[in-house]
Amino acid sequence: MNKQSILLVEDDEDILQLLAFNFESAGFDAHTAEDGSLGLAKARRHKPDLVVLDLMLPGMNGFDVCKELKRDPETMDIPVIMLTARSEEVDRIVGLELGADDYVVKPFSFRELLLRVRAVLRRSSGTAPERTRIERDGLEVDLEAHKVLVHGQETALTATEFKLLAELIRTAGRVRTRDQLLASVWGYEFEGYARTVDTHIRRLRQKLGEPARLIETVRGVGYRFKE
Amino acid sequence: MNKQSILLVEDDEDILQLLAFNFESAGFDAHTAEDGSLGLAKARRHKPDLVVLDLMLPGMNGFDVCKELKRDPETMDIPVIMLTARSEEVDRIVGLELGADDYVVKPFSFRELLLRVRAVLRRSSGTAPERTRIERDGLEVDLEAHKVLVHGQETALTATEFKLLAELIRTAGRVRTRDQLLASVWGYEFEGYARTVDTHIRRLRQKLGEPARLIETVRGVGYRFKE
DNA sequence: GAATACTGTCATCGAATTGTAACAATCATT
DNA sequence: AATGATTGTTACAATTCGATGACAGTATTC
Numbered sequence: 006m007n008k009q010s011i012l013l014v015e016d017d018e019d020i021l022q023l024l025a026f027n028f029e030s031a032g033f034d035a036h037t038a039e040d041g042s043l044g045l046a047k048a049r050r051h052k053p054d055l056v057v058l059d060l061m062l063p064g065m066n067g068f069d070v071c072k073e074l075k076r077d078p079e080t081m082d083i084p085v086i087m088l089t090a091r092s093e094e095v096d097r098i099v100g101l102e103l104g105a106d107d108y109v110v111k112p113f114s115f116r117e118l119l120l121r122v123r124a125v126l127r128r129s130s131g132t133a134p135e136r137t138r139i140e141r142d143g144l145e146v147d148l149e150a151h152k153v154l155v156h157g158q159e160t161a162l163t164a165t166e167f168k169l170l171a172e173l174i175r176t177a178g179r180v181r182t183r184d185q186l187l188a189s190v191w192g193y194e195f196e197g198y199a200r201t202v203d204t205h206i207r208r209l210r211q212k213l214g215e216p217a218r219l220i221e222t223v224r225g226v227g228y229r230f231k232e
Numbered sequence: 233m234n235k236q237s238i239l240l241v242e243d244d245e246d247i248l249q250l251l252a253f254n255f256e257s258a259g260f261d262a263h264t265a266e267d268g269s270l271g272l273a274k275a276r277r278h279k280p281d282l283v284v285l286d287l288m289l290p291g292m293n294g295f296d297v298c299k300e301l302k303r304d305p306e307t308m309d310i311p312v313i314m315l316t317a318r319s320e321e322v323d324r325i326v327g328l329e330l331g332a333d334d335y336v337v338k339p340f341s342f343r344e345l346l347l348r349v350r351a352v353l354r355r356s357s358g359t360a361p362e363r364t365r366i367e368r369d370g371l372e373v374d375l376e377a378h379k380v381l382v383h384g385q386e387t388a389l390t391a392t393e394f395k396l397l398a399e400l401i402r403t404a405g406r407v408r409t410r411d412q413l414l415a416s417v418w419g420y421e422f423e424g425y426a427r428t429v430d431t432h433i434r435r436l437r438q439k440l441g442e443p444a445r446l447i448e449t450v451r452g453v454g455y456r457f458k459e
Numbered sequence: 460g461a462a463t464a465c466t467g468t469c470a471t472c473g474a475a476t477t478g479t480a481a482c483a484a485t486c487a488t489t
Numbered sequence: 490a491a492t493g494a495t496t497g498t499t500a501c502a503a504t505t506c507g508a509t510g511a512c513a514g515t516a517t518t519c
Contacts, residue, residue: 047515063462113421114421115421117420117421118422120415120420121420124415124420144339149405149406149407150406150407150456150459151407151450151453152458163451163452163475163476163477164450164451164452164453165452165476165477166475166476196479197477197478197479198478198479200478200479200480200496201477201478201479203496203497203498204477204478204497204498204499205477205478206496206497207496207497207498208477210497222495222496222497224485224486224487224494224495224496225487225494225495320466390464390465390466391465392465392466393465418519424468425467425468425469427467427468427469427507428466428467429470430507430509431466431467431468431508431509432466432467433507433508434507434508434509434510435465435466437508449477449507449508451476451506451507452475452476452505452506
């Protein structure tokens with residue numbers, strides 16, 4: 006999956022750099038513009054997944070940029086989040102005259118902005134909340150519900166066991182080494198022994214009962230979920 | 233089929249015109265009024281299919297207009313959607329004293345307002361009843377009326393408790409992490425501890441009594457409303 | 460303005476979970 | 490069959506996690 010791109014339009018150089026750095030750290034591809042017309046041009050050229058737009062800009066202000074973006078069929082689907090200093094302006098920013106998708110009042114925490122960006126992206130990408138459900142040989146796993154059924158009977162797994170099972174299922178058919186599993190289930194920062202995986206595999210198998218045979222041991226390599 | 237008519241009562245001329253334009257574009261017959269008493273008069277004369285009512289109005293405010301409309305047998309069946317600036321007011325708007333059918337918190341996008349207008353119209357015309365009522369295992373929750381009954385007995389929940397319960401019900405069957413719940417119930421700007429959720433879950437369970445077992449704890453992950 | 464209700468934070472407690480180590484069983488190779 | 494390497498099994502102590510009750514700061518109500 007490719008990174009999502011964000012265009013940041015903000016005249017304060019310091020804030021701009023700070024935002025760019027933070028969004029990059031959060032896994033986005035960040036582009037920047039320091040005034041309105043440049044922002045508009047970049048938006049048209051790059052078609053970012055989202056635009057964060059300061060209201061107060063030299064030259065062409067945020068209002069106008071937003072209106073322009075929303076008028077052009079090419080860019081009207083790009084969600085816009087406005088940054089504004091005064092909360093009184095808020096009423097007309099969103100939806101009505103402007104068509105912005107959300108707004109954040111300055112001063113804001115990056116955390117809040119990030120949460121809103123993610124929410125808007127989730128909304129606008131129209132991702133139908135797909136119910137990730139796997140069912141095979143008497144084993145049903147519902148990732149959304151965090152539930153496992155063995156022959157229709159609910160089985161209580163701990164958080165780690167569930168993540169391990171989910172990870173194996175997600176990569177079914179491929180062997181995963183203990184180190185790979187540690188990285189994706191326990192996280193890169195985990196410093197423990199690789200044998201920890203064995204213990205959890207064992208607990209998993211025990212709880213799964215008969216369908217546990219879907220988890221295969223590949224001697225000398227690791228484990229694999231049967232395809 | 234004839235166009236459905238909407239009466240818009242809003243004192244900000246710009247917003248009013250914009251709403252009118254957008255509703256016309258969406259295929260409605262839009263009427264406008266710039267203050268409360270004019271709105272009331274027009275509602276009585278034209279009997280629109282729905283009224284969109286700003287809460288803050290010069291002269292007669294939205295509260296009073298709504299109450300008037302709901303008192304008069306001639307107009308009491310006309311659904312009302314309130315526009316309000318502050319989300320704190322929301323709790324008392326719907327169902328309670330006022331009898332409004334829905335509300336939209338400013339700032340909103342026109343898209344959102346349109347969705348709600350359509351939902352309310354669908355509901356009130358009785359064609360496709362919307363599900364705003366949950367009833368299971370001795371627990372009845374009416375999302376519209378902001379009412380909770382436990383074994384037929386009305387139970388008073390605080391605003392936060394209700395929102396939390398509603399959010400869990402809305403996403404029944406899926407696990408929600410504390411962070412997710414914080415974002416959707418408390419809002420993005422909330423910066424407090426995730427443990428706060430625990431406390432409110434506890435209070436909720438306490439008030440719900442026996443049906444509280446519908447709220448399941450998923451250890452290491454979050455909470456889930458039983459499907 | 461006093462009383463009441465609501466909210467968020469914190470400390471504590473018990474129980475569930477987890478990583479590790481030690482030992483047993485199994486496997487591949489010779 | 491013997492050997493060493495690898496994996497399975499078990500027990501256990503340390504840690505984590507969630508429930509709970511108390512409390513203080515606000516907001517709301519009368």
